[in-house]
Amino acid sequence: MAEILFLLLRTLVVFSCALSICNCLQDAADNNGNFFTVSSFRYPESEVRPYDTRYIRVDLPPWFSSLNVAIESDVDITAKSISKISKSLLPVICFRDGSPPLPDASTNALQGLELGRFFNGSFERAQDSEIAQQCYPMQKNITLRLTNEQISPGAWYVGLFNGIGATRTQGKMIVRSSAFSFSANISVEGCKTATMWGPFCNQTIYPLSCSRFDNQTASVISCADSFPSSCLTGAETKTYALDVDGIAEQLVIMASNVKVDSNESYLMCYARFEAFASETLHDYAADIHKVPLIVNKPKAGRWYIVISLSGRENRFAQGTNSSSRVCFSINVKVLGCPVGKAGPNCGQQIYILQAVMRRGWLTPFQSYYFPVNDASLSGSSTNFPLEPIVSNFSSIPELDTSTWTYFLMNIPQGGSGGHIHFRLLSDSTIQYEVYLRFGGLPTIDDRDYYYVNRTSASRSMFFSLYNSSKEMVDFYILYAREGTWSFGLRQLIDSNTPAASRGSPTLVSLSLERCPRGCSSYGQCRYAFDANGLTSYSFCSCDRTHGGFDCSIEIVSHQEHIVQSIALIASNAAALLPAYWALRQREYPEWVLFTSSGISSALYHACDVGTWCVLSYNVLQFMDFWLSFMAVVGTFVYLSTAGEAVKRTIHTVVAILTYSLRG
Template sequence: MAEISILSLTTLLLFFSWSLSISNSLQDSVSYDKNGSFFTVSSFRYPKSQVRPYDTRYIRGLFISFPLILLYFMVMIFTSELCFCAVDLPPWFSSLNVAIESDVDISAKSVSKISKSLLPVICFRDGSPPLPDASTNALKALELGQLFNGSFEGGQDIEIAEQCYPMQKNISLRLTNEQISPGAWYVGLFNGIGATRTQGKMIVRSSAFSYSANITVEGCRTATMWGPSCNQTIYPLSCCRLDNQTGSMVSCSDSSPNSCLSGAETKTYALDVDGIAEQLVITASNLKVDSNESYLMCYARFGAIASETLHDYSGDIHKVALVINKPKAGRWYISTNSSSKVCFSVNVKVIGCPMGKAGPNCVQQLYMLQAVMRRESSTPFESYYLPVNDATPSGSSTGFPLKSDTTTWTYFLMNIPQGGAGGHIHFRLTSHSTTQYEVYLRFGGLPTVDDHDYYYVNQTSASRSTFFSLYNSSQEKIDFYILYAREGTWSLGLRKLSDSTPATTASKGPSTLVSLSLERCPRGCSSHGNCRYAFDASGLTSYSFCSCDRTHGGFDCGIEVVSHIGHIIQSIALIASNAAALFPAYWALRQREYPEWFLFTSSGISSGLYHACDVGTWCVLSYNVLQFMDFWLSFMAVIGTFVYLSTADEAVKRTIHIVVAILTALLALTQATRASNIIIVLAIGSLGLLFGFLVEFVTKHRSYCGSAGFSLNMLDRPRAVKEWFSKLIKTVKKRFRWNFVAAGLVVFTMAATSFKVETSSSYWIWHSIWHLTIYTSSFFFLCSKIAIVNNENQTHHGADSYELTRQDSLPRN
């Protein structure tokens, strides 16, 4: 226990020192412009990272303070839980600058020729991670934006936060507070998109790409100055709150009454709406105009400065008040301008309802939902939601009954915690009879029929958003997911279609049951995969994804990529094709070459066991062990064939086998599946064969080279070398059956080609051909060797014995 405490304190001190250095670097990075209107809040550089084939990386634009970094690591050390403490783009930020460098080299002409499953893609989204391939329909409807011309200004396309683009070598973006709102902002990097992105693959041949990123957040020094260049004055509003039993009202007015505007001037105000409100009413008082034709235009916008071209609501408050129903909670910006000189005072009222009430006249029910963490969950932020005053449901049910009410709307409020944007809202409504409700969801404010983010009316009328996923809904059940829901407050509205309820369902208990939860993977990956989670590049936000099996893909593993029959055929082909190892094993056993027999036999068996595990049939050992044995023994079998063809003695062969075993083991442990390995293995085998021949040559001819017969005069030496070379060619010809050598080379070329053209989709057929051809080529090469050297040795040895016998038979004196 004491050792653990000492270790924890030591780790804390190390993190403290590291965090202090980061804090100092951040302080050093703060810079001011020449006029002192804005400064660099934070500047981060994400180091060079690699995105492997079919992989995903998320970058979240953050502003992080030193105390929060320290708190994050303290919680990680002492609680062993995942905790996220980060401040997103602050309300007073002026711009966000993103510079991304990669080694992707794609031109406008080559984009159309590359399949989406192999195309590197970059996507942007405000509030939560992007997901371009959430469904088949979403992928079909996805239209990639045009390539950037080196840099990109956010004002060129206000919808950049919902777009995807082909990845480029250099991307530079500057998004101002006129284009994006304060909060979280995500960049998604995808190395291929589509159903096969999450499919379990036997092998991956696609290329990876690397990237690095710089993210800089600039802010305004003065709270009353804002805009991209921090040169727009924001006027405050003085507010007071009035609460009673019938509702609440926040009344705000211009702190500088009777202000005047000329024809070219604009005056901007900021207002914070706290919590859920029913109406935001903007009026003008104490008006003084030059002519009857004067107007006072008012523009309102949530989260960013309003203008004549960029606004959410507008109206002439000279004539009538501007009313915004069910405004979002957060900061609103109100801008005014006029065609002529006008003096006025701005008045704003935020009208709300008492606790638990909503809607016109505050007669509709509003329920606050509390999150209950799932105890059995191994992933962070998984929870289900219940009304605050309701008891925990009995049994395994996580739903709650919907109380009968005569009003048209019933609202629920739920909160997704910070760091939980990588989860999904799961809504279910079940009824004993036909459901009598429409469902509307909205982030930050109460939904209406006309103002909502997602909705479900019936099976034929529902949201077409990429992030809205409908499952198994019927007349009696509504079941859908909101994918990667942004963190914050969500409002759920149920709109009743009919007040009539069948009397026959009264005895069956509650007629309508509602279930609302935050899940990490939709439908538990459809029982065809495992739910996993990872972190964005900052390490402060988690997101979940499904890792599917060999036959399924898609974001929720709900797409059948390979049919059941097709999977059986692929499995049989990959496993049974290893029977070709019997050909070289049989020949080696017949020639009493027991090491080669054992090598080919074990190679075929290990390959069959590996592929049986790889296709999901049976794993006799762990997957990594079987994969290593398969590649290692395959490499050994190829090189062992070359070594067998050499005529070196057994001591030399043993040495070559030891060296080859070490080299091939390294190949099998480091990127065993790369296509260049076949060239490396072929080169090692050729070197082993050549080394064996050189050893034999040196051994047999060193005595000849030093003999008197070789010390000829200068005229006879060329003739001697020519005769020696001719004799060498004849010896090589006699060593091999060249028809088998030719057949082995042809089949080996087929094996190398099949290994090279393997892809994730065609792996099973080409790798089965690889099994057949590589073992068959080894068989041909083994058959090509002629055991003439031993015969020659025996012949020479017999002649020598005969000569000695003849000499011994001479009469002795």
């Protein structure tokens, strides 16, 4: 009897395990049926030379679900050895959303960069700002998976650096560090159905029916759910997608016809830009049962709206009652202004800037920007006056006496390897504050970069301020991401000051450049392509005494450079000793060889340090190597006991072989 019971029990266990395996396989098949591989790339093994950089760009479509990255390298670094390696020699990997990463854009950014921990393979509970710029020591194996809950569609970059710091761009005669090699597998998965999204493409996205109304004073887009009424029970959620086209002033999300069966029901709304919203990851949240959710100056693009019965912050008040039911109708409005207007009352001016390619420049994406109807388009000027087009009055005079004037510029696809250069010029004190934002209009509190005065400006590593004063504002946005950028110029106006005495005219200069300040006149601007070969990026190659991203950091002073150059050139005087000895011994061939070797080496080093080049650099370099090698061979041949005929033969053969190897 016991054996029969044991047999039945074992059969039941085997059946349960088989049923569980079938369910798991069925779930996996269902999940795999929801998404497909949008793109898959394998980058073969490549070498990153000392102080070199490699960028990998990944394009994420709007319907992507996840990004998978696997990188293998021959870097052998342990957690204990990181602190012993200088940053200038440490292989580093960086991630950035929108444009290429640049960990050593400034001295402050480099000092604040923490590289004492390895990448653990996830960005769990990380916000967008944390994912956008992260750097880690290079490892043998790095595996990464990011979902549409963590990053937004668009361009995403991986940067590989073999050493970072000011010396990365410095010109070097001798490189003492080593190279490393890597290979990468990158795949992007997307959802098959347009109405399904989320990390596993298993969450339904409900469309909104929209209608547009325009007049001379405002532009209103009204949207509503296709179903007159929706109901939620317990932990259920409902997700909507809304596309905001162009510049808008407000996004208003409301709930109407709300019917509840409990006084403790909460109708929470979570909104997020271009990424899936949730209780833990969202840009805006509100209980729309009580008040509408208002987003001022929303960015242009897709917004995801999630409606749930209760939020985490309300569950303690609601208790564990999961039978509550709420029915509602969702209403969304996008409020805008007529063309050329902006602000709460549509009283501010907004101008679209047109790109004008620079004359005589073969490097791509070199252009100036002007208002579309500006006369400078036909002239040679690189700036335009601000006062004729500036806004004349405040949108809310009772709250803010300042005026805003907005400019929109577009960086084309593939242009994220360039830099935005903005300048304000005036003969008197500039009375404007500058605010920048990507994708939407900036405000004092909601902006990506800003400049108020020399003591109040952005501290971002991608914001580079140059020679700004009371009469001039001059800054760069490094590696600006492609798309629409908004510039807001805020002018502080004293109503008691006559317009004629508010200062001299102000000129605006806005351009897209490849290298900041032309590499500060201490280097050459060069450009390269990412691993795909489709996107170009620019960088500076500095001289022997300067470094940094823009060659503005003096690594070796002018006096030190002179001393080092003299010492290097004078060191070739050591060839005088063997030449003098050969002359005394009347060994005239050896005397000519030692003398020529010393002279050619001195001429080569004089050219190499930038003093004077009597011939081309390549010719001098070859002569230095060839004659030095011949001098060494001649010394050993002279000390040998071979006959004169054999010695002459060896000299001739070595000379022919070394010269033939020149090519």
